[in-house]
Amino acid sequence: MKLLDRVLLWVLSVLAIILGLLLILLVLIPSLSWLKASPVRITVGVMTLLSMASALLLLLRCGGPREQEEAALVDDGENGSAYVTLNVLSDMAKRITQDTEGVRSCKSEVKNSEGGVDVELELALNPGIPVAPLANRLQAKLKERIYEMTGIRVNKVSILVEAAAEGKASLPPPIVQLPPAQTESGDKL
Numbered sequence: 001m002k003l004l005d006r007v008l009l010w011v012l013s014v015l016a017i018i019l020g021l022l023l024i025l026l027v028l029i030p031s032l033s034w035l036k037a038s039p040v041r042i043t044v045g046v047m048t049l050l051s052m053a054s055a056l057l058l059l060l061r062c063g064g065p066r067e068q069e070e071a072a073l074v075d076d077g078e079n080g081s082a083y084v085t086l087n088v089l090s091d092m093a094k095r096i097t098q099d100t101e102g103v104r105s106c107k108s109e110v111k112n113s114e115g116g117v118d119v120e121l122e123l124a125l126n127p128g129i130p131v132a133p134l135a136n137r138l139q140a141k142l143k144e145r146i147y148e149m150t151g152i153r154v155n156k157v158s159i160l161v162e163a164a165a166e167g168k169a170s171l172p173p174p175i176v177q178l179p180p181a182q183t184e185s186g187d188k189l
Helices: 003-028 038-063 086-098 131-150
Strands: 071-077 080-085 103-113 116-125 154-164
Touching (some): 003 038, 080 086, 086 103, 086 116, 086 131
């Protein structure tokens, strides 16, 4: 749950508790004519208690422990376990990919799989880059580098090429043949 969501839930919970306290005061004041009927007084009291209870539960939820991000196991030894979040692995994959020649931009996502992780990439390439050789190099490079840095095995690297940069490949300028220069007497140089 994001910080803004937690703050908003906390504010709404406090407002619900204050409203509940006001309703309790209304129920307890005997001079209000419309609350003199016993069933109305009981209904208002029950609704007030329910709203206050839900507000308290929301407050406890806001103040409770934060949800833990999904992570991949790096090491599980006698001293404890070490994990790397999937967001960190995704950032690693993105940086490694963007440092590869021919890649213009990259989106990455990492998912847990049996015995390691799977990496999914969405790429935009520069024009004229052959896709198959680049994909093969990237798959091998990601598997190797992520394992070197974290000890986490990359089982599969899926690559989707979504776009290539628009533009023409640069061609050399055309060679212009000039006619041979002539002298005043009509002789060619």
